[in-house]
Amino acid sequence: MNSAGEGRVRLPRSERRAQLLQAAQEVFVSRGYHATSMDDIADRAGVSKPVLYQHFTSKLDLYLALLDGRATELVARIREAMDRSEDNKERVNQAMRAYFDFVDAQGEAFRLVFESDQRNDPAVAERVLRMEAECVAALSDTIMADTQVDKDRAEMLATGLVGAAEVAARKWIASGRVVPKDEAIQLMATLAWRGISHFPLEGGAESGNE
Amino acid sequence: MNSAGEGRVRLPRSERRAQLLQAAQEVFVSRGYHATSMDDIADRAGVSKPVLYQHFTSKLDLYLALLDGRATELVARIREAMDRSEDNKERVNQAMRAYFDFVDAQGEAFRLVFESDQRNDPAVAERVLRMEAECVAALSDTIMADTQVDKDRAEMLATGLVGAAEVAARKWIASGRVVPKDEAIQLMATLAWRGISHFPLEGGAESGNE
DNA sequence: GGGCCCGTGGAGGTCAAGATCGGTGTCCAG
DNA sequence: CTGGACACCGATCTTGACCTCCACGGGCCC
CATH class of the missing domain: 1.10.357.10 (Tetracycline Repressor, domain 2)
Structure with missing residues (x-):
């Protein structure tokens, strides 16, 4: 119930990826690379950390994509x-x-x-x-x-x-x-x-x- | 013997500080702030970490001095x-x-x-x-x-x-x-x-x- | 010449952050 | 209706780095 709350939607891979990139950009821009943690990005995107790692192999990988x-x-x-x-x-x-x-x-x-x-x-x-x-x-x-x-x-x-x-x-x-x-x-x-x-x-x- | 090796000299405070600053600058310049550890700086200066913290209260303090x-x-x-x-x-x-x-x-x-x-x-x-x-x-x-x-x-x-x-x-x-x-x-x-x-x-x- | 004291060093505590596993719910095919 | 598979999440592991504690050795004073 709670787990199936408002944001809990299954997105197509490409769409999810785009959303993650957008969230990551916002956080990286506001705090810089070192000051942002993967948790911050995951929180911002409203997902958990593992999904981040299902789309990008590492923090650096994500950053380089951006x-x-x-x-x-x-x-x-x-x-x-x-x-x-x-x-x-x-x-x-x-x-x-x-x-x-x-x-x-x-x-x-x-x-x-x-x-x-x-x-x-x-x-x-x-x-x-x-x-x-x-x-x-x-x-x-x-x-x-x-x-x-x-x-x-x-x-x-x-x-x-x-x-x-x-x-x-x-x-x-x-x-x-x-x-x-x-x-x-x-x-x-x-x-x-x-x-x-x-x-x-x-x-x-x-x-x-x- | 070993502990009293070649470099083991007592320096005046200001001189020691200058040496630490010099060492820190070299390491910071070559590797950047985040990639350099206090151990690196201490090693470079040939002293141990506590002396570093006797001259500078933190890594950031040292960096700001430079x-x-x-x-x-x-x-x-x-x-x-x-x-x-x-x-x-x-x-x-x-x-x-x-x-x-x-x-x-x-x-x-x-x-x-x-x-x-x-x-x-x-x-x-x-x-x-x-x-x-x-x-x-x-x-x-x-x-x-x-x-x-x-x-x-x-x-x-x-x-x-x-x-x-x-x-x-x-x-x-x-x-x-x-x-x-x-x-x-x-x-x-x-x-x-x-x-x-x-x-x-x-x-x-x-x-x-x- | 001996004891005290201060500077030195190696080893460790703590914590944050990057990277990962078992459980769960949902969707689809038959 | 039901069984399976996929995507997702909470909780955890580990590493590394900043920052202090206990032993040691040389200089100063009587």
Whole structure:
């Protein structure tokens, strides 16, 4: 009776799995990897721990499934944004919007990717680095096409811009979205575009001052 | 005999403490917070666990001591760098150099600040956020002095540049310092300066496109 | 030169959390 | 109607790590 209470329904495997992923994401996002226990996730999902282990072999396995989902989502958004135009300035605009959209997406899931407290695990680190590398690659291609710098320099600049987008978007969330989203995007896109356009530095590292 | 082996020396308290901090930093940096045990640190320092607890009340206490040290060091470097000149462009240059110097400092200690896997702890988060806020404040003051944007916008731009510096410097280390340090700094400083100078966006969020 | 005292070390307590077993109820086929 | 199988759950096991207790040895004072 009690055991057959309200929530006690038999779900198809795939649906149950999706529900578990959703619950796990919520808890991981709010408390981080280390601070969340499997009990927390099970409680959140309204199931018992064994069912968790029937769908995921370990806590790390569950976490990696989530991480993969978010990471591929971000990369897809970036790629799509940059494919949307042929004008490089507009590309930067769209890419910046993609970052803000991603960070602004439901549930602050971006924390899984940008603020993981499990980067020391090789599998997690591999995914995070791969994702960052893909973002950098997309942008550095554009930089190389638009300027005269070589691959190493372009990647460094691209990394800087990726970092700028990431950190600025996170702060935008943390500060309660004080600046309107469109304006924030415009601001950061302008910063990025002015930063990278008109490279190379007029003949090497020395930038002409005025 | 064995117990009075080579390393068995009585150190003054402050010296012992410094040694423990050094050992702890090495282990924390290489393995992260959660993956390092107090035994590891004690072994690394060549002492036993009780002495560790005579100097630090808990693992977190020890970690916070290290974190405070590195964070104040970074902030001091930034402040000093920006006080070194009155020309805002040169300030950005020096600040960027300060970031690279910090990240380039011995032992990759920057991981404690930038890649902590303990940000979910309130005390740790408080320190990291305060440090980031101080860096942002220093830069946003300069931005506001040099451009026409208000505080919120200036802080967003400053956050972006802080993120750019941080992520680019970290990647510079991770990629094996392929680009010479001075050139990397010059590259990123130019990106930053071109990004923020000549704001405001010609009258609001809409940048005149063509 | 001997006793006291403080710093040191190994061994252990406790507890949280990841990972797993016997029992149970429900659904379906014949 | 009935028997079986599947999915689920409470309770448990174990491991590992943070944090203290009992023996030991060298320095200080009389």
